[in-house]
Amino acid sequence: MLHSDDEFDARVDRFRDPGGTSALHSGDRTESCPTCDEPNRLTARDVSSGYQCDQCADELERGY
Secondary structure, three states, rough: OOHHHHHHHHHHHOOOOOOOOOEEEOOOOOOOOOOOOOOOOOOOOHHHHHOOOOHHHHHHHOOO
C-alpha cells in the first residue's frame, strides 16, 4: 500500500532522528534509561516500547 507524502512526513516526524541511527521517538525526554538509569534520556513512548537510550543501544549493538 502506498502512502501519501503527508502520511510519510507525519510518521517520520514522530522520531528523534529520522533517517539516522536512533529509533527513539521525538518529544520531551522525562524518563530514565532502564539500562544505565541516567535521567531524562527517554520519552514515555520510548519506555512503553521497551527502548533504552542511544548510548546504551550503541554499546550493546556496536560495542562502543
